[in-house]
Amino acid sequence: MRPQRFDVIIIGGGSAGCTIAARLSEDPGRQVLLLEAGPDPQPIPDSIKLASREARSLMESPHIVMYPTVRKGDGSTFYKVSGRVMGGGSSVNAMAAIRPTRSDLDRWASLGNPGWSFDECLPLLKRIETDADYPDSPIHGSDGPLYVKRPFILGDPADEPAAAFIERAMAMGLPLCADLNVPDPFGVCTAPYNIKDGIRQSTTVAYLDPARGRPNLHIVDEAIVTSLKITGDRVEQVVYEKDGQSQSASGERVVLCAGAYQSPQILMLSGIGPAAELKRLGIDVKNALAGVGENYQDHATVSMTFEGRSDFRPDWVIPRFRLMFKSDPSFPCGNFHITQRPPTRVEGLAAMMPVSASLVEQRARGRLRLVSTDPHELLEIDDAMLVDPDDRKAVATAMQFIYDLVQHPSMEGFYGPIIYPGSDDDWEQHARNTHGTYHHGVGTCMMGPASDPMAVVDSTLRVHGMENLWVADASIMPTVTHANTNLTTIMIGERLSDLLKEA
Amino acid sequence: MLFEGKIPVHAEPSAVWKLLLDINEFADCVPGVSNVVKIDDSTFDGTIAASVGPISGEFAFRAHIIESDPPRAMAAHVDGTDSVTKSSMTAEMAMTLARLGANETELTYHATVDIRGRLALIGDMVLMATAKLIIQEFTKRLRRKVEVVPAPG
Ligand SMILES: Cc1cc2nc3c(=O)[nH]c(=O)nc-3n(C[C@H](O)[C@H](O)[C@H](O)COP(=O)(O)OP(=O)(O)OC[C@H]3O[C@@H](n4cnc5c(N)ncnc54)[C@H](O)[C@@H]3O)c2cc1C
Numbered sequence: 001m002r003p004q005r006f007d008v009i010i011i012g013g014g015s016a017g018c019t020i021a022a023r024l025s026e027d028p029g030r031q032v033l034l035l036e037a038g039p040d041p042q043p044i045p046d047s048i049k050l051a052s053r054e055a056r057s058l059m060e061s062p063h064i065v066m067y068p069t070v071r072k073g074d075g076s077t078f079y080k081v082s083g084r085v086m087g088g089g090s091s092v093n094a095m096a097a098i099r100p101t102r103s104d105l106d107r108w109a110s111l112g113n114p115g116w117s118f119d120e121c122l123p124l125l126k127r128i129e130t131d132a133d134y135p136d137s138p139i140h141g142s143d144g145p146l147y148v149k150r151p152f153i154l155g156d157p158a159d160e161p162a163a164a165f166i167e168r169a170m171a172m173g174l175p176l177c178a179d180l181n182v183p184d185p186f187g188v189c190t191a192p193y194n195i196k197d198g199i200r201q202s203t204t205v206a207y208l209d210p211a212r213g214r215p216n217l218h219i220v221d222e223a224i225v226t227s228l229k230i231t232g233d234r235v236e237q238v239v240y241e242k243d244g245q246s247q248s249a250s251g252e253r254v255v256l257c258a259g260a261y262q263s264p265q266i267l268m269l270s271g272i273g274p275a276a277e278l279k280r281l282g283i284d285v286k287n288a289l290a291g292v293g294e295n296y297q298d299h300a301t302v303s304m305t306f307e308g309r310s311d312f313r314p315d316w317v318i319p320r321f322r323l324m325f326k327s328d329p330s331f332p333c334g335n336f337h338i339t340q341r342p343p344t345r346v347e348g349l350a351a352m353m354p355v356s357a358s359l360v361e362q363r364a365r366g367r368l369r370l371v372s373t374d375p376h377e378l379l380e381i382d383d384a385m386l387v388d389p390d391d392r393k394a395v396a397t398a399m400q401f402i403y404d405l406v407q408h409p410s411m412e413g414f415y416g417p418i419i420y421p422g423s424d425d426d427w428e429q430h431a432r433n434t435h436g437t438y439h440h441g442v443g444t445c446m447m448g449p450a451s452d453p454m455a456v457v458d459s460t461l462r463v464h465g466m467e468n469l470w471v472a473d474a475s476i477m478p479t480v481t482h483a484n485t486n487l488t489t490i491m492i493g494e495r496l497s498d499l500l501k502e503a
Numbered sequence: 504m505l506f507e508g509k510i511p512v513h514a515e516p517s518a519v520w521k522l523l524l525d526i527n528e529f530a531d532c533v534p535g536v537s538n539v540v541k542i543d544d545s546t547f548d549g550t551i552a553a554s555v556g557p558i559s560g561e562f563a564f565r566a567h568i569i570e571s572d573p574p575r576a577m578a579a580h581v582d583g584t585d586s587v588t589k590s591s592m593t594a595e596m597a598m599t600l601a602r603l604g605a606n607e608t609e610l611t612y613h614a615t616v617d618i619r620g621r622l623a624l625i626g627d628m629v630l631m632a633t634a635k636l637i638i639q640e641f642t643k644r645l646r647r648k649v650e651v652v653p654a655p656g
Contacts, residue, residue: 066624302628346551434631
């Protein structure tokens with residue numbers, strides 16, 4: 001039976017939300033409500049479940065939200081994406097299970113966030129996973145809910161273009177790195193994935209499903225939270241739409257896990273955010289916090305496309321590895337993921353073989369702006385990607401590295417001349433005009449001390465100035481990790497669960 | 504996305520114009536195009552098949568000539584939908600032919616392409632690279648069909 005009042009209400013059943021719902025409902029005495037905007041299909045449809053459907057599912061799935069974003073270079077539009085279904089991003093993402101680096105977490109700690117250094121977070125990272133390749137390693141876990149495995153191990157047989165790519169990268173000075181999840185990864189790395197026997201291990205599968213039977217865990221799907229009713233420093237009610245009706249729930253504690261694009265929106269619609277912005281839209285300011293929606297960061301991806309050799313067999317497979325490249329050798333870990341991409345084919349044309357570089361850091365900070373008070377309207381994104389000259393320079397360095405790697409006699413059998421950009425084009429400008437995203441938007445409810453005017457939550461993830469409101473998702477990251485962001489977000493969920501259990 | 508450029512052709516503008524207006528000849532110059540059907544004098548339908556990594560799809564389009572000033576300028580509007588994601592594409596294209604001398608024509612093209620829907624997630628870089636190769640191949644085939652004297656090089 002649904003209680004009158006919950007101990008904890010979790011808004012958003014994504015990577016962090018499902019983790020928290022499962023952990024907090026371990027105590028049968030704690031009544032937990034999970035509100036998720038998307039559906040909670042059971043059984044999970046093949047389009048989500050089967051790892052092999054990932055690329056196609058991104059193209060076809062009804063569970064995707066696309067956020068138009070204007071490139072700074074030429075004003076053209078591309079799209080950020082999030083998942084709107086139980087599991088959130090973990091139900092639609094590419095399933096790379098990559099840890100934050102030591103330098104990422106140590107930096108978070110150094111920004112005034114005690115408890116978040118790499119060494120202090122390592123126990124959380126370990127308890128998340130069952131690492132099928134390194135169960136006995138002191139830095140890996142062997143009995144956590146999330147199954148992690150490297151589908152390709154360096155030395156495994158690989159199709160010739162991939163084998164040649166790896167060999168050439170090594171000849172250019174990159175070391176072999178058997179585990180991308182070491183604290184300072186660099187080189188030719190095997191990449192871990194949360195895929196078990198071909199099945200996506202979303203947080204729905206890894207965390208929520210085993211907890212579903214608990215009578216104290218209440219799950220409401222297709223429930224869109226529109227605002228929080230706030231009195232003083234407390235959230236009194238969570239207001240949501242379900243079946244076209246406005247409903248509400250009250251809870252002792254409220255945890256916002258709606259992701260980097262929606263958590264700031266819910267805060268602002270509830271009167272927590274930059275005062276001038278809220279006033280402009282006629283929203284009653286409950287708690288002026290300048291940082292809500294600010295500090296946005298993402299990873300920019302650029303591709304270079306080469307002609308594929310027509311005489312090479314078209315069915316070659318790219319194994320799951322990536323180059324972790326440093327655009328500056330003095331960096332503590334790689335700042336690019338470089339990957340071979342599958343060919344594009346059009347009848348009558350040479351195959352097109354892209355190689356992409358994702359800059360896994362961002363120096364400039366973007367922001368999300370509330371456009372109206374309509375909770376269904378998407379926030380406007382000003383992502384500031386490739387605005388900083390050092391980011392642009394780094395991208396040009398990575399592009400030159402790719403060019404030098406591919407345009408070498410040892411690669412001639414597979415890669416032909418460059419198609420796009422042209423060798424005479426301005427590559428930096430080209431990157432600014434055509435880049436995409438690695439889909440790792442974060443930072444819009446930044447964690448930091450009260451002395452930092454941009455901080456939204458403190459190091460216990462409680463919203464500054466609020467008594468019973470926490471944010472725990474990708475939005476709290478002070479800086480984007482040098483890694484794909486899902487595992488870090490799950491780690492944030494694990495940390496919040498501990499903090500609330502202790503509180 | 505914006506595509507623009509110039510294609511020099513060793514032929515008279517009238518010969519290039521004639522080819523551009525002959526739907527089958529024109530379609531023959533565009534790689535990947537098939538199932539071309541003439542609807543009326545200024546409209547034709549067709550499909551382009553492409554595969555991007557593991558995803559193969561067919562792009563069905565209708566091209567409609569909206570302005571024609573023979574043998575100097577033409578404007579066309581193209582609408583398309585892809586079979587996998589049901590994304591839509593619209594393109595506004597303009598071509599002009601300038602006579603530079605005997606058997607010397609410069610074809611100038613300018614196209615703005617707008618993609619709405621999931622297809623946009625494939626990424627502009629892939630789409631631009633594809634467009635660049637299509638234009639290169641179009642140039643080759645066009646020249647082969649209309650040039651009186653083989654182009655040097
Ligand atoms: C296409 C794609 C590929 C990616 N690939 C990888 C990868 O391979 N590896 C990796 O590590 N990371 C990857 N990521 C990133 C990673 O998945 C995200 O960083 C992570 O899922 C973010 O988790 P979150 O909990 O912050 O937000 P989400 O997982 O997005 O969860 C937010 C949840 O809140 C719900 N919600 C939103 N608004 C409301 C509301 N108003 N009311 C109720 N519920 C609401 C949403 O429906 C969603 O379920 C990818 C992301 C995408 C989009």
